[in-house]
Amino acid sequence: MQTITRRQVIKLLGIGGAGWFGERLGTRDVWAQTRTRLSIATGGTGGVYYPLGGGMAALISKLLPGVEVTAEVTTASVDNMKLLHAGKIALALTLPDTAWDAHEGKLKGLSEKVAVRSLIALYSNYMHIVALEGSGIRSVADLRGKRVSTGAPGSGTEVKGLRVLEAYGVTPKDFRSQDRLGVGESAGALKDRKLDAFIWDGGLPTAAVLDVAATPGIKIHLVPHGDAVPKMVAKYGPLYFAGVIPKGTYAGMEGDVLVAAATNLLVTHERMEEPLAYQITKALLEHTPDLVAVHKAAQEITLKSAVLGSPVPFHPGAARYYKEKGIKIPAG
Numbered sequence: 323m324q325t326i327t328r329r330q331v332i333k334l335l336g337i338g339g340a341g342w343f344g345e346r347l348g349t350r351d352v353w354a355q356t357r358t359r360l361s362i363a364t365g366g367t368g369g370v371y372y373p374l375g376g377g378m379a380a381l382i383s384k385l386l387p388g389v390e391v392t393a394e395v396t397t398a399s400v401d402n403m404k405l406l407h408a409g410k411i412a413l414a415l416t417l418p419d420t421a422w423d424a425h426e427g428k429l430k431g432l433s434e435k436v437a438v439r440s441l442i443a444l445y446s447n448y449m450h451i452v453a454l455e456g457s458g459i460r461s462v463a464d465l466r467g468k469r470v471s472t473g474a475p476g477s478g479t480e481v482k483g484l485r486v487l488e489a490y491g492v493t494p495k496d497f498r499s500q501d502r503l504g505v506g507e508s509a510g511a512l513k514d515r516k517l518d519a520f521i522w523d524g525g526l527p528t529a530a531v532l533d534v535a536a537t538p539g540i541k542i543h544l545v546p547h548g549d550a551v552p553k554m555v556a557k558y559g560p561l562y563f564a565g566v567i568p569k570g571t572y573a574g575m576e577g578d579v580l581v582a583a584a585t586n587l588l589v590t591h592e593r594m595e596e597p598l599a600y601q602i603t604k605a606l607l608e609h610t611p612d613l614v615a616v617h618k619a620a621q622e623i624t625l626k627s628a629v630l631g632s633p634v635p636f637h638p639g640a641a642r643y644y645k646e647k648g649i650k651i652p653a654g
Contacts, residue, residue, distance in 0.1 A: 360391045360412040363405050365398035366474065368506030368530035369522075370619050371415045371586075374444075377616030378413075378588070378606060385605040389598075397504065399478030403429055406591050407436040413602070414589050417447060417478035417523065419485075419561045421587055422633040431476075437592040439637035441603050443630050444586040445525050445622035447478075448567050449486055451545035451581075452531060453519040454512060455574070462490040462547050470494070471501040471508040471520035479505070483521035485558065486582055489550035509534040512542075519545070525586070525619030527571050535572040542572065548580030561633060585631030592637065599639025607643075625649060 362379050365371030372395060379391035394411065396402055399420035405411045407424070416438075423429045424436035453459035459468060465487075472487075472494060473479030480502065487493060494500040501520075503511060508520035509530040522528065535542050548564040555562055565583030569575050588606070590599060606613070607628060613620035629636070629644055629651045636644070636651055644651055 358389045360389065361394050361410070362391055362413040362415070363396045363402040363411045364393050364415050365396060365402075365477070366504040366506055367395060368504060368509065369398070369528055370445075370525035370617055371398060373529075374525075374613065374617045374620060375415055377613050377620075381609055381612050382602055382605055385609065386601055397474045397476040399476075400429065400431070400481065401476035403436050403438060404432055404476075406438060406589070407432065407434065409591070412590060412594065413441075415444075416587050416589055417482060418584050418587055418631060418633050419558060420478045420481055421589060422559070422561065423481075425634045430481075438589050438634050439592050439594075439599075439640075440587050440589050440632040440634055441599060441637055441640045442588045442606060442623070442628045443632050444588055444628075445619045446565055446583045447482075447523045447586050448526060448565050449482060449547065449582045450522040450524065450528065450531060450567070451483075451486075451519060451547060452508075452512065452522065452534070453543045453545055454515070454517075455541035455543050457518040457543075459519050459543065459545060462487065462492055462545060462550070464545075465492060465519060466496040467498050468518040469499045469501070469516070470497045471503040471511065471517055473502065473508075473521050473523070474504040475502050477504070479521060479523040482523050482562075482582065482584065485554050486521075486547055486550050489553040490547070505530040513537050513540055523584075525617070526567060531572055535574055541574045544572070544575065544579045544581075546579050547582060551582050554582060559633065587632055587634075589634070590637055594637065594639070596637075596639040596642070599637040600643050601639075603637075603640040603643045 362375050364375030376393040379393045382391045399416040402414035403424035406414050427435035505522045511517040551564045567579045569577050
C-alpha cells in the first residue's frame with residue numbers, strides 16, 4: 323500500500339507553525355494555499371470498500387479546495403486500524419467490531435489503543451457464507467469437514483466470520499482445510515472447485531459474489547445464520563443485528579437469507595484537525611447521490627442514520643456538523 327510522506331502527515335496533523343485552520347483566515351482560503359494529500363484505506367478490489375472509498379476520495383478531492391484524496395487497496399478493517407494508528411493514512415473504512423477492538427487496545431497484533439474517531443456510519447455489511455450447491459452445506463454445522471476460506475488475514479471478514487462460527491461451536495480446526503483469502507480469490511477458488519465454501523462480509527451486492535453466482539455451471543447457496551446474532555451480541559456487545567440478503571440479490575437465490583449484519587464506518591484519528599473532519603463529513607453527507615452512482619450500497623447513507631451504529635466516539639468535527647443539522651448522536 324502506498325503511504326503518505328512524513329511531511330504530508332505533518333500537514334494533516336497541523337503540527338508546527340500556526341497550524342492549518344485559523345478562524346480568521348477562513349477554511350477555503352487556507353485550503354486554496356496548500357496542497358494536502360490524504361489517503362483513505364479501503365479493502366480488496368472485489369468488495370465494496372474499494373469502489374466506494376474511491377468514490378469518496380474523488381468527491382472530497384472535488385469539493386475541498388487544495389485537498390487531494392486517494393483510495394488505497396488494503397486487506398480491510400484490521401489493517402486499516404493499524405495504518406490509522408501509525409499515521410500512514412488519514413481516513414479508513416472499517417467494521418464496528420474492529421474499530422471497537424482497536425479503541426479498547428484489543429486489536430490482534432496491536433496492543434496499543436487506537437484513538438479512532440467516527441465521521442459517518444455508512445451502510446450495512448452482511449455476512450455471506452457462500453457454498454457450492456451440491457457440496458452438502460446447508461447450515462453452518464455442515465462446514466465441518468469442508469474446504470473453507472475464512473477471509474483475508476487482517477480483515478473484518480475474518481474477525482466477524484470467526485465469531486459467527488463460534489456461535490455454532492465451529493472452529494477452523496473442524497474444517498478439512500482452511501484458506502485465508504480475500505473475496506476475489508475466494509470466489510475464484512470456488513469457481514475452480516478448490517473450495518467448498520467461503521466467508522465474506524460486505525455490502526449488497528458484492529461484485530465478486532455476483533460474478534461467481536453468474537458463472538455458467540456454478541450454483542451457489544447462501545447459508546443462513548441470523549440466529550447466531552443473540553450469542554454474538556451477548557459476548558461482544560450490541561455491534562451486530564440480524565439482516566436480510568433479499569431474494570434475487572445474487573443469481574440462484576431461492577428466497578431471503580437471514581444473516582449477521584453490522585454497520586460500516588468511515589473513521590479518522592482524533593488528531594485530524596477539527597475543520598477538516600467537519601468539511602469531509604459535510605461533503606460526503608450533502609452529496610450522497612454521487613456515492614450512490616459509484617455503488618448502490620451508498621443508498622443506505624442518510625443524515626439520520628449517519629450517527630447510528632458506531633461504538634467509538636465521533637470526531638469533534640463530525641459532531642459539530644451533526645449538531646448544526648439538529649441530529650443528536652446517541653449516548654455511548
